[in-house]
Amino acid sequence: xxxxxxxxxxxxxxxxxxxxxxxELLVWYCDNTNTHGPKRIIKEGPKKKFIWxxxxxxxxxxxxWQWGILINTYLSYNVTSSLSIGFKTMKFPAVTVCNANPxxxxxxxxxxxxxxxxxxxxxxxxxxxxxxxxxxxxxxxxDLHLWHQIPLVLIDEHDKDNPVILDIFESNLxxxxxxxxxxEGNQTSAGNETAVxxxxxEGNQTSVGNESACSHQGSxxxxxxxxxxxxxxxxxxxxxQSTSILSKVPLQERIRMGYQAEDMILACLYGAEPxxxxxxxxxxxxxxxxxxxxxxxxxxxxxNSSNPGAEFGLKLILDISQQDYIPYLSSAAGARLMxxxxxxxxxxxxxxIYAMAGTETSIGVLVDELERMGYPYSDCxxxxxxxxxxxxxxxxxxxxxxxxxxRSCFQNHMIEICGCGHYMFPLPEGVNYCNNEDNPGWAYCYxxxxxxxxxxxxxxxxxxxxxxxxxxxxxxxxxxxxxxxSEDWIFHILSYERDMSTNVTLDRNGIIKLNIYFQEYNYRTxxxxxxxxxxxxxxxxxGQFGFWMGGSxxxxxxxxxxxxxxxxxTIINVISWCKGLKQKRAQARYPDAPPTVSELVEAHTNLxxxxxxxxxxxxxxxxxxxxxxxxxNYDSLRVQPLDVLGPDSDAE
Numbered sequence: 001x002x003x004x005x006x007x008x009x010x011x012x013x014x015x016x017x018x019x020x021x022x023x024e025l026l027v028w029y030c031d032n033t034n035t036h037g038p039k040r041i042i043k044e045g046p047k048k049k050f051i052w053x054x055x056x057x058x059x060x061x062x063x064x065w066q067w068g069i070l071i072n073t074y075l076s077y078n079v080t081s082s083l084s085i086g087f088k089t090m091k092f093p094a095v096t097v098c099n100a101n102p103x104x105x106x107x108x109x110x111x112x113x114x115x116x117x118x119x120x121x122x123x124x125x126x127x128x129x130x131x132x133x134x135x136x137x138x139x140x141x142x143d144l145h146l147w148h149q150i151p152l153v154l155i156d157e158h159d160k161d162n163p164v165i166l167d168i169f170e171s172n173l174x175x176x177x178x179x180x181x182x183x184e185g186n187q188t189s190a191g192n193e194t195a196v197x198x199x200x201x202e203g204n205q206t207s208v209g210n211e212s213a214c215s216h217q218g219s220x221x222x223x224x225x226x227x228x229x230x231x232x233x234x235x236x237x238x239x240x241q242s243t244s245i246l247s248k249v250p251l252q253e254r255i256r257m258g259y260q261a262e263d264m265i266l267a268c269l270y271g272a273e274p275x276x277x278x279x280x281x282x283x284x285x286x287x288x289x290x291x292x293x294x295x296x297x298x299x300x301x302x303x304n305s306s307n308p309g310a311e312f313g314l315k316l317i318l319d320i321s322q323q324d325y326i327p328y329l330s331s332a333a334g335a336r337l338m339x340x341x342x343x344x345x346x347x348x349x350x351x352x353i354y355a356m357a358g359t360e361t362s363i364g365v366l367v368d369e370l371e372r373m374g375y376p377y378s379d380c381x382x383x384x385x386x387x388x389x390x391x392x393x394x395x396x397x398x399x400x401x402x403x404x405x406x407r408s409c410f411q412n413h414m415i416e417i418c419g420c421g422h423y424m425f426p427l428p429e430g431v432n433y434c435n436n437e438d439n440p441g442w443a444y445c446y447x448x449x450x451x452x453x454x455x456x457x458x459x460x461x462x463x464x465x466x467x468x469x470x471x472x473x474x475x476x477x478x479x480x481x482x483x484x485x486s487e488d489w490i491f492h493i494l495s496y497e498r499d500m501s502t503n504v505t506l507d508r509n510g511i512i513k514l515n516i517y518f519q520e521y522n523y524r525t526x527x528x529x530x531x532x533x534x535x536x537x538x539x540x541x542x543g544q545f546g547f548w549m550g551g552s553x554x555x556x557x558x559x560x561x562x563x564x565x566x567x568x569x570t571i572i573n574v575i576s577w578c579k580g581l582k583q584k585r586a587q588a589r590y591p592d593a594p595p596t597v598s599e600l601v602e603a604h605t606n607l608x609x610x611x612x613x614x615x616x617x618x619x620x621x622x623x624x625x626x627x628x629x630x631x632x633n634y635d636s637l638r639v640q641p642l643d644v645l646g647p648d649s650d651a652e
Contacts, residue, residue, distance in 0.1 A: 022569060029562045036550035059548040066544040070537060077377045078531040086523050090367060091302045092270075092314070093339040093472050095294040095516055096346040099259045099320050100354065101330040102289030107257035108326065111249070114143050115241050119234060119328055122147075125168045126154055126230055144169060146241055149436055150443050152233055225447070231331075238328040240443060247423040247433035251284060258289035259321065265292065266494055266511075267317040271306060283396065286424040287349050288336055297342030298397065305518050310362065313517025317494065320357060322509045333357055335512050339365060339472040345398040347407075353476070358508040360481035364519030366473040371527040372465065378528070380467040389462050392426040405463035413455055418445035481513045 030038035037056035041049055109116075121142055147169060156164040227233040246254065261277035268275040280292035281299070294314060295303050306312055322333045338352040346352070355361040372380045381387055384400030392411055393404040411425040420434035420442055421427045434442035449455055482490045487508065495505040545551045 022566065025562065025565055025569065029558070033555065033558050034552070035555045035558070056549075063545055063548045066548075067541055070540045070544070074532045074534075074537045076532075079373055079377050079528040080531045082527055082529060084525045084527070086525060087521055088523070089304050089306070090518065090521065090523060091342065092295050092305045092518075093365065094296045094302075094342050094344070094346075095314060096291050096338045096340065096348065096352075097265075097294075097316065097318065097514075098285060098288035098291035098336045098348060098352075099264065100288065100332050100334050100336050101259075101320070101322075101325040102285075102287065103254070103257045103326060103329075104259065104321070104324045105326045106324055108246075111245055112242060112326070115146065115238070115245065116328065118142055118144075118147060119238055122152060122168050123234065126234075142169075146436065149440065150237060150240060152237055154230070234328065235331060241436075242329055243423045244435045244442075247435050248437075255282075255284055255290060258284070260290065261292050263498070264290075264318055264320070265316065266319050266498055267315075268294075269315040270294075270303065271312045283346075285346070285348065291346065291348070293346065295342070302342045308518040308520045310515050310517045313515060316512075316514040316516075318355075318512045318514065319494075319498070319506060320510050320512060322357060333509070335514075337514070339363075339474065339516070341399070341470050343397070343399050344401060345393050345396055345404055347401075347403045350403060353474070355512050355514060356478065357510060357512055358480060359478045360513040360515065362477045362515040362517075364475040364477075364517060366475070366519055367523040368471045368473060369523060369525045370469045370471065371525065372467045372469075373528045373530065374467050377530060378467075379464055381464040382467050384464075384466075387462065387464055389459070390428070392428060395426060400466060402463050402465050406459050409459035409462055410449075410455075413459070414446065414449055417449060418442055422446060475519060481511070482508075 027042060030042045033039070037052060037059070040052040041056065044052060152168055154166045154168055156166065225233075225236070227236070249257075261280055261282060265277040265280065268277070268279065270279075275294075277292070280294050281296045283291050283293065285291045318335050320333065320335055325333065332354065334357055335355045336348050336352045337355060338346045338348050340346050340351070372378050374380055374382070381400065384391060384405065387400070387405055389405050389409045390412060391400060391404055392408040398404070407425050411421055411427070414434075415421050415428070415431050418434065418439065418441075420439045421431050423433050427433065432438070434446070436442070439445075488504075491504045491506045491511075492502075494511070495501055495503065499505050542553070545555075549555075
């Protein structure tokens with residue numbers, strides 16, 4: 001009880017207002033605040049009081065509205081980009097060079113023999129669909145097992161109203177009238193649409209090569225790809241089939257079948273220092289076979305460029321051996337190269353460029369450094385540790401990149417859905433690459449997954465850009481090399497240095513010269529900075545408050561003080577209400593007021609006289625008992641004094 005009284009007194013002492021009502025507190029605040037407006041409300045007449053009340057309420061609303069906009073702008077975490085130009089000695093980029101053809105045809109011909117015979121027969125029927133194929137009668141029978149898994153269909157539309165669908169290795173022609181075509185079995189429909197199962201598609205089409213893949217042979221659960229040219233269809237079909245064949249070849253054997261560094265890199269010069277193929281790091285790239293990286297920075301410190309200009313860059317002479325290309329796998333001839341950061345994996349298919357055979361290609365490099373702000377300003381990552389996708393390219397000890405994340409995500413989805421991994425991406429431990437023998441429906445699963453927008457969106461949402469990145473902008477120029485006047489002696493020297501032969505073993509179709517150098521030493525840094533900071537927020541909030549209401553930080557403290565005082569008054573009122581409620585409950589339990597001492601004595605005296613008149617007690621004994629004397633035994637009487645006198649009569 002004493003604690004409650006102490007608490008109530010403490011609340012009274014903390015209350016700063018002149019009284020204990022909200023009206024008194026509000027009047028006291030308006031009279032003492034430094035904010036413009038409230039003073040005029042209590043000191044002006046009725047009309048002006050209403051005007052000043054309206055203006056104060058209006059401008060206070062504008063202040064809170066502006067504050068909401070400013071806080072929302074701050075919480076959006078916008079950034080501004082700034083461009084700065086610097087000058088310093090820079091690290092020379094890592095240079096990756098590959099052959100456009102992944103394997104020497106002479107090394108893989110025995111693996112692709114049946115596939116080549118099949119595609120040659122298919123091309124012959126495509127080019128001469130109505131003629132007999134006499135060349136096939138004298139050759140061994142074709143193995144159509146690969147064909148039935150992923151067949152090609154030719155559509156002849158010379159007659160638009162009656163297109164003809166030809167299964168290349170079937171003797172019959174299927175004619176459909178009215179422009180409506182139905183896919184049957186493993187055939188596909190024409191047009192710019194994809195037909196699934198036995199659906200019907202319509203439209204005006206030209207002669208098209210089509211590719212289909214089914215979940216299993218003879219199934220109607222198929223996916224189709226349509227091409228506007230048979231050349232595209234044949235190339236894609238051959239790549240898909242060769243992928244299944246090469247996936248079963250061990251990695252070391254694939255490396256052996258590719259182009260070796262000593263055969264491909266004929267000459268190397270960095271600045272004034274000679275170099276050779278031993279200065280390159282070999283990696284196996286699924287798209288291009290053996291690739292070689294100069295200045296990767298894995299085992300040695302990255303090289304710096306002493307000066308800008310072609311004389312201080314990297315000069316290479318490459319031999320791509322075009323005569324040993326796989327005819328149906330690589331339709332482009334040349335070298336594929338890419339400039340990238342040290343310790344990063346080269347994704348040549350997306351970011352590489354081609355250098356044409358028989359030319360000297362000069363590449364001038366400009367450097368752009370990107371610096372992004374992290375969370376909460378952007379969803380970038382420093383090293384990929386906060387990305388929920390397992391990076392399969394970490395086995396190369398390379399740094400994180402969004403390309404590595406997207407490919408790793410796709411491979412993980414394919415392993416989960418299809419039960420095997422695609423040949424073009426790295427594998428986690430315990431998983432095998434897909435092939436037609438062990439996974440007959442892998443092509444259907446891969447095609448469905450690749451065309452799935454939802455699966456791609458999952459990977460896009462899961463992967464993040466790197467916060468810091470270096471990009472190399474290239475200026476490319478080309479010229480014929482060597483010239484007709486100098487090609488004899490150049491080819492003689494290069495042939496002798498490579499093969500120790502006096503005969504010319506090189507020609508213009510296989511030689512490429514590269515010059516890679518910094519165009520200038522100026523580098524650009526594109527950095528992000530916060531568009532809004534806490535200092536900006538506070539100054540903007542204060543500016544709006546001062547402009548609309550003439551207030552300052554002290555005015556906000558005054559407003560906080562009145563809020564605290566209002567809380568104290570509320571607490572005191574609640575305590576008073578609880579106390580009054582307790583008293584009301586007590587009165588409801590005892591509706592009559594308790595008897596006084598005099599009333600108890602009078603009632604006791606009257607009871608004695610009543611007992612004397614009835615003869616129960618003598619008159620001389622009908623006196624009030626001494627204090628502390630127990631009452632006599634009145635069990636024989638029906639009158640009970642305790643009911644009359646109440647429970648406290650003994651104490652009296």
